[in-house]
Amino acid sequence: MRGKDERIRTVLDTLRIDVSEPLLEKLRTLAIGPGGLLKDDFRREAWPLFLGVHKKCKRRIRDGVLTDHGPEAASGTWAYQVEMDVRRTLKRFPPGIDDVTRGDLQKVLVSLMCKLLKAHPERHYYQGFHDMALTVLLVMRDPENAYVVIEALMLKHLRVFMKPTMLETASLLGCILAVIERENRQLYMHLLRSNVGTTFSLPWVLTWFSHCLDDYELVVRVFDAFLSIDVSTEEEAVYYPLAVSATVILENAAKILSTECELSSQHAALSPLPQSVDWDSILEKGWRVMGNHSFQTVMKGAETYRRRADMQLDGVAWQTPGLWEAVWCVLPFQGTKFHPAEWPPIARAAFFGERLVSGKILDLPTYMMITHSSALIVSLVLPAIVAGLKASDCEVCFKVIDDFRATLSDDELKNTKVIEKKFVDYCEDKKGKENRFCYYLGGLEESATGILTEVSKPLSYSLPTEKLCEKLKKKDAQICELRFDKQIDFKTVDLKKLKVRDLRKILNDWGEDCDGCIEKAEYIKRIEALKPKYVKEEL
Incomplete structure (x- = not known):
């Protein structure tokens, strides 16, 4: 890595004269890349720069024996x-x-x-x-x-961990499962069924893996990456360690899935870090996870996970197996704060509300007598269940279903098997959020699970798109969490002003990569070369 050593030295020499954002961005890229910052000599200058405290640190670093402060x-x-x-x-x-x-x-x-x-x-x-x-x-x-x-x-980075209680930290750990849900649905459901939770990952996140890694060089290499991330909020500062934790689990999916789906067995399999971890690869993939799933989206998924866990406990308490799956219709309440004591009646109201709408309960007075608090909640739950879905609420689903429906002939629409085969063919060249939608439905070869029949049957009897997407949302709430990214106007955008992570995002959305790229100029060159293929020029 002699070439990288020289690049780091050159950047740091220049930063001593002029601390500019482009140079810091270049240093961040080098810190995330293979080997990190390579030497502690470089880290002594780079870490304060990343944190914005370089002016408070003394220019000359003493190398003598340290003494107690008193x-x-x-x-x-x-x-x-x-x-x-x-x-x-x-x-x-x-x-x-x-x-x-x-x-x-x-x-x-x-x-x-x-x-x-x-x-x-x-x-x-x-x-x-x-x-x-x-x-x-x-x-x-x-x-x-x-x-x-x-x-x-x-x-900043440790603020949330240093609060009087660990409640907020525990909530943030749910982001790990939220990422796994979006990347590997089969693994997510396996972990969910085992009730293993996320406490096994606590030392990973609280110490940035330093408590779990025996190799000093690996520890400081991980710190290079975590410190380099340019974050605007304290919450986002903790996202990269969470994303990397999720990536470690995803890379170990085969072992986890082959382990008995039971709490103690899963905890034993997950707690120790896997042997022979390629940390350069893990950190790079964790960085990509951050680009693919915004912190806000992942936090929303973490909240959904918490509610599912709460409702699962409710189901066990009522000795009603599987009830927690039936009450997922309470998810329209995302963002609403309920007192924990209210969860049983809310879940119960949602459960009976779902049965009422489906025609399984016809005696409304009996339904309203379940409990006083349940009846009070029903007025909130039922409108959320009955109200029609708008295109803006589930934009990717609406677009994909409408586009796919338009490709089918009248004869093809009569045969569910043909519809499913055509959907798999339709998904082959899809990218970005449409590709992710196909993954969730089982339209891709790598899809862990599939619910294609939930698409083919409704299409065969001409169910309107809004009703079909509403049904899919009930099957998998994250389907309607997909949102199209704001499109970049390549006619007006100055690629030189974008950050490296934004340039990588452009390539990722196109399904392309930039092997060996480190400098911003290399990413820009790659994008310019691919623009004729992906950017349509208006006449």
Whole structure:
């Protein structure tokens, strides 16, 4: 990687003179690419630049033996717990560090964390924060510079983990399953049925895998990638570790699917990191996941997962097997906040509401007498079930169904098997969100599951598109979560002003890649070469 070494050195030399966004973007790309930033010498300059705190760090980095900041620093509310956790960090030190140096580092680490927690009393220590802080200290070496970098992490990337409770963190972990649901439906359902949840991934996310990886070079390589992401909110700062966690599981799908679908067995299979992980590949794929699924969409999926889990528990409590599947019609309430005690009547009202609409319950007075609170909810649930779906609510489904219907002859529309075969043929050249829609329905060879009969039968008896999409939404709520991306106007856009991630997104939407591309100019050259193929010029 000699060539990359020289490129990093050149970028950093230029950044010392002019900290510009294009140069930072180039450095971010190098950090995510194979091998990351390669050396701690480079990281000492790059990490503060990524976090925007480079001006607070001293220009010259001391390489001498670190000394304690003073005994008064190791005090405060968290001092005892911090000291106990730091004592257990022996395996985290790189080979070659002698006992004396390691002892000095541990003293400095305790002092640093106690000072930071005193300076920011609104931040609460969690077990795993010491792993994060140690990694930064080992790279930065100078305690004052390490303090600046760790503080920046506390205020943004780790903010959600340092709240008084872990409730929000637990909610964010649902994003892992939300990503898996969108990438591998079969694996998602397997995990869902096992009730394994997401707690196994907690140390991955809380420590950026540093607690689970024994190789120091791998740890700092992962940190290179996570720190390089340009984020606008604290929530998005945690998305990349979540996306990478999901990617680790997706790459291990074969083993997980072959493991018994039972909680303890699945937890045992998922908890340890898989052996022989190609971290360059994992980090690249995790980055692509972020491009394919926006944080807002994934958070919505995480909320849906939480509700499904809640309703599954309701079903078990009522000794009604499978009830949680029947009450998915409560999903129109996404975004509405209910008190936990209200979930049983809400789920029950939705369940009976679904049966009422389908004609299975005809005695409305009996239905209204289920419970007072259920009857109160019915006035909200029924309109959500009965109201017709609009094209804007499920735009990809409407477009694909309308376009596909237009390709069929009258004779073909009479035969469901022919319709299904034609749909598979129709999906062959589809890209982007239309390709994802085909995947969900089972129209692609790689589709994990399929519900093509839910399309072919309604089409055979000329069911209107809005009703058909409504039926599909009830089968799989994420179908209507698909939204077309805002199209780029290639006549007016200046590709040089786009970020590398946006350029990659263009290529990804076209189903193309840019092998070996690192520099922004290389991506632009590739896009320009492909434009005649994908961008139609108006006469």
